[in-house]
Amino acid sequence: MKRIYDKPRIEKYIEKHQIYQYFDTPDLTFFACRYQKGEFLNQSDKEETYLQFIVDGIVSIYFVREDGSKYSLECGEDLLLIGEMAFASPPPSPFLFYAEAVTEVTSIVISLEQHRTALQKDRRFLNFLVYVLSRKLSLVTGCESISLPLEERVLNHMKYYCQDGILNGIEKTAFRLHCSSRHLQRVLNYLEQQKIVEKCAKGTYRLL
Structure with missing residues (x-):
């Protein structure tokens, strides 16, 4: 600007x-x-x-x-x-x-x-x-x-709603994203493999 x-x-x-x-x-x-x-x-x-x-x-x-x-x-x-x-x-x-x-x-x-x-x-x-x-x-x-795939909605949620880009709690996040905990976990595993997020602890991920 x-x-x-x-x-x-x-x-x-x-x-x-x-x-x-x-x-x-x-x-x-x-x-x-x-x-x-x-x-x-x-x-x-x-x-x-x-x-x-x-x-x-x-x-x-x-x-x-x-x-x-x-x-x-x-x-x-x-x-x-x-x-x-x-x-x-x-x-x-x-x-x-x-x-x-x-x-x-x-x-x-x-x-x-x-x-x-x-x-x-x-x-x-x-x-x-x-x-x-x-x-x-x-x-x-x-x-x-x-219409967005779950991967993109997860990233939007982490970017715009999670403090410091840190997602805490698989079940409560799955509820907010209107998906199953299992589906969310698969997406987070994929994003971790792609080095887009990193796992900090059980059920906790940080946006890179």
């Missing part, structure tokens, strides 16, 4: 996408960020401090449930707002939402640390926020999980 402070360039993006129309608050400070393909624009397991308007490039937004299943929420080139969940309700949220750059991406950014108090009183922005959140809620209720 690279920050950009080129004011004429930033102003051009703001005018093109009419970003000022979403605010009544005067004198907001904007900067831009440039992301490479594959970079994460935000991760909800980490505290976010920015609102980001995607003005160039394609972003994929998805969440991963505790059972390791992955749900694609949105992917496109339309103007997207990222960081509204952190503004509306601090972490942790019920699901882990991720925004990943599918191509090179440019965003116009507002610091929540600097402007949160003013934005909490900005009726126009709050109305826009309600629209964004209601739209994402409708997408969540209508989306279907991406």
Whole structure:
């Protein structure tokens, strides 16, 4: 991620996408960020401090449930707002939402640390926020999980839900992943052979 402070360039993006129309608050400070393909624009397991308007490039937004299943929420080139969940309700949220750059991406950014108090009183922005959140809620209720093999769901669970990537307890993990303990053990043995995880103790594995 690279920050950009080129004011004429930033102003051009703001005018093109009419970003000022979403605010009544005067004198907001904007900067831009440039992301490479594959970079994460935000991760909800980490505290976010920015609102980001995607003005160039394609972003994929998805969440991963505790059972390791992955749900694609949105992917496109339309103007997207990222960081509204952190503004509306601090972490942790019920699901882990991720925004990943599918191509090179440019965003116009507002610091929540600097402007949160003013934005909490900005009726126009709050109305826009309600629209964004209601739209994402409708997408969540209508989306279907991406079919993933158990190996991938195990890795997702370890990466996103296990502290330090350490899985403890075969039976309770199998219950969360909706599989049998025997099937989970076979998968863990395979992942250990592939040197993707290592066995630390009986029923305990660490993601490498």
